[in-house]
Amino acid sequence: MARPSVVIILSLVLSVLLLVPYQVRSRSTSQTGSSLPLLEKEEVAAGNEEKARQRRRTECEGRWIHIRDLPPRFNTDLLQSCNAFPLYDDGNFCPYLANHGLGPRTHNRSRSWYRTDPHMLERFFHRRLLEYPCLTPDPALADAVFLPYYAALDALPFLYHPSLFNSSALHGRDLADFLRRDRPAIWGRHRGHDHFLVVARPAWDFSQDPDADPPLWGTSFLRLPDFLNVTVLSLEARPWPWQERAIPHPTTFHPATLAHLDAWLARARRARRTNLMLFAGGGGGGGPNIRGSIRAECENRTDICEVVDCSEGACSHDPIRFMRPMLRSSFCLQPPGDTPTRRSTFDGILAGCIPVFFEEIGARAQYGWHLPKERFEEFSVFIPKEEVVFNGVRIADVLAAMPPAEVRWMRKNVLEMAPRVMYRRHGSSAGLRARKDAVDLAIDGVLRRVRRRALEEGDPNSLIYDEDAGERW
Numbered sequence: 001m002a003r004p005s006v007v008i009i010l011s012l013v014l015s016v017l018l019l020v021p022y023q024v025r026s027r028s029t030s031q032t033g034s035s036l037p038l039l040e041k042e043e044v045a046a047g048n049e050e051k052a053r054q055r056r057r058t059e060c061e062g063r064w065i066h067i068r069d070l071p072p073r074f075n076t077d078l079l080q081s082c083n084a085f086p087l088y089d090d091g092n093f094c095p096y097l098a099n100h101g102l103g104p105r106t107h108n109r110s111r112s113w114y115r116t117d118p119h120m121l122e123r124f125f126h127r128r129l130l131e132y133p134c135l136t137p138d139p140a141l142a143d144a145v146f147l148p149y150y151a152a153l154d155a156l157p158f159l160y161h162p163s164l165f166n167s168s169a170l171h172g173r174d175l176a177d178f179l180r181r182d183r184p185a186i187w188g189r190h191r192g193h194d195h196f197l198v199v200a201r202p203a204w205d206f207s208q209d210p211d212a213d214p215p216l217w218g219t220s221f222l223r224l225p226d227f228l229n230v231t232v233l234s235l236e237a238r239p240w241p242w243q244e245r246a247i248p249h250p251t252t253f254h255p256a257t258l259a260h261l262d263a264w265l266a267r268a269r270r271a272r273r274t275n276l277m278l279f280a281g282g283g284g285g286g287g288p289n290i291r292g293s294i295r296a297e298c299e300n301r302t303d304i305c306e307v308v309d310c311s312e313g314a315c316s317h318d319p320i321r322f323m324r325p326m327l328r329s330s331f332c333l334q335p336p337g338d339t340p341t342r343r344s345t346f347d348g349i350l351a352g353c354i355p356v357f358f359e360e361i362g363a364r365a366q367y368g369w370h371l372p373k374e375r376f377e378e379f380s381v382f383i384p385k386e387e388v389v390f391n392g393v394r395i396a397d398v399l400a401a402m403p404p405a406e407v408r409w410m411r412k413n414v415l416e417m418a419p420r421v422m423y424r425r426h427g428s429s430a431g432l433r434a435r436k437d438a439v440d441l442a443i444d445g446v447l448r449r450v451r452r453r454a455l456e457e458g459d460p461n462s463l464i465y466d467e468d469a470g471e472r473w
């Protein structure tokens with residue numbers, strides 16, 4: 001593992017460098033300003049190196065991660081087929097590979113905003129892991145093992161190549177074989193219970209019954225017995241407890257400094273919210289459904305409801321289209337679509353736009369590591385979709401009836417959540433790294449889960465059905 005150890009050394013050097021000026025300053029004040037001889041400076045640095053190493057040992061206790069060395073066919077090689085599958089109308093996701101998966105910046109002069117495609121999260125998460133401060137090249141010392149497998153990209157042939165539809169039970173077998181064959185002791189230590197990986201799609205896409213005939217949409221990756229012990233971080237989890245945990249859909253905001261984050265949050269706090277509610281999305285056709293009800297209500301009340309039409313992926317890579325409307329709206333409606341969760345939930349939270357959910361599974365039952373379950377009433381509104389679709393409840397009436405002071409309080413709480421669901425840029429400043437972002441909280445969650453599973457080993461039932469939602473934070 002050449003790269004992680006370089007990162008370890010770099011971060012060591014960096015922490016030493018950061019400590020030196022402080023030490024020199026405190027010494028020179030006691031010596032009434034005389035500059036220190038070079039030799040002494042080196043001694044100071046040497047002393048600090050030991051201290052830094054010790055501090056790191058303490059800080060990394062129980063948090064060591066080993067990044068499994070996988071052949072490039074499991075990750076970087078997959079990026080080369082970026083124009084081979086119709087992920088989009090133009091069949092080409094090559095532009096979104098830029099900046100380690102954050103995509104191109106929205107404009108040349110933009111610092112924090114990117115045209116991020118959520119499917120590239122595997123790439124970006126891998127990049128962020130490389131700068132994780134507690135990496136170890138020795139798997140035997142690791143508390144958790146990260147598999148840098150770009151699972152959703154590897155699934156593309158099975159999802160989109162007609163001749164492979166019937167072979168989708170094969171997705172992941174190659175990796176399973178590799179883990180069994182290559183240095184089997186790494187897997188064997190905890191039979192995979194300490195391993196984790198990211199899939200940049202909802203878990204549904206990988207949970208097809210391998211025996212389904214005719215085959216349904218998706219692969220059977222998450223049904224392979226080989227991966228049942230692995231913690232899988234996915235954009236959306238299945239409603240019953242399984243091996244995956246949901247992590248926020250990536251938004252397009254990836255600041256690199258605390259100043260950039262704070263400037264944006266201040267802007268969202270100050271924004272004049274002249275519009276009551278916003279729906280950014282598409283759909284709503286067919287029979288009675290929540291999106292249809294929202295559209296009908298908004299067509300009637302254009303004075304208080306704004307709709308940003310995102311049909312045909314119009315908003316996918318263009319944050320300007322929806323971020324400005326979100327800044328001028330008090331509430332953002334987050335109805336389910338093809339699947340219960342939406343990226344828009346997280347865009348809205350960043351904009352300080354209070355989310356309105358219509359199903360528990362839309363967020364509360366999903367993102368416990370990032371959005372504490374017990375705090376949902378403090379920053380979101382819940383209106384059961386049946387009430388709207390079948391019982392004539394008007395969303396606007398519910399929202400307009402809320403006292404302004406309560407709305408302000410909720411908005412403050414939403415903006416407190418924003419840093420937790422944001423993915424800060426790789427190589428961010430130390431100040432920003434001190435705040436936990438979506439990746440940090442996901443890693444914390446994985447480590448807690450692995451620790452709990454280690455305690456529970458021996459009871460296979462609790463291994464799969466562990467209920468670690470609603471963690472304290």
Ligand SMILES: *[C@@H]1O[C@H](CO)[C@@H](O)[C@H](O)[C@H]1NC(C)=O
Binds near residue numbers: 108
């Ligand atoms: C942005 O940068 C690219 C490449 O550096 C350049 O081709 C393009 O003209 C620039 N656009 C603007 C609006 O400055």
Ligand SMILES: *[C@@H]1O[C@H](CO)[C@@H](O)[C@H](O)[C@H]1NC(C)=O
Binds near residue numbers: 166
């Ligand atoms: C896939 O299987 C179904 C039946 O299960 C069959 O009708 C179809 O022709 C098969 N497709 C391919 C490409 O083999």
Ligand SMILES: *[C@@H]1O[C@H](CO)[C@@H](O)[C@H](O)[C@H]1NC(C)=O
Binds near residue numbers: 191227228457463
């Ligand atoms: C998963 O864990 C169970 C219980 O620890 C173990 O019996 C099983 O062999 C493991 N599966 C794999 C593929 O290692």
Ligand SMILES: *[C@@H]1O[C@H](CO)[C@@H](O)[C@H](O)[C@H]1NC(C)=O
Binds near residue numbers: 296297300394
């Ligand atoms: C739209 O307005 C009309 C007339 O006021 C009303 O009858 C209808 O129920 C409204 N529809 C919705 C969905 O609010």
